[in-house]
Amino acid sequence: MKVRVDDECSACGVCEDICPEVFELGDEKAEVKENPVPAEYEEQCREAAEECPTESIIIEE
Secondary structure: OEEEEOOOOOOOOHHHHHOOOOEEEOOOOEEEOOOOOOHHHHHHHHHHHHHOOOOOEEEEO
């Protein structure tokens, strides 16, 4: 699966807290470090998308 972060991201850090292997905070928004997402982190990545307060994490399967 692939994932991206749209421009609505508020850089709150929730995704990085849940799945630091895939997400990290950039200057203005979260950034994706691993794309495609390694299989072992897919569940954490989905959780990060669900918990994102601005719904900025887009999962592309």
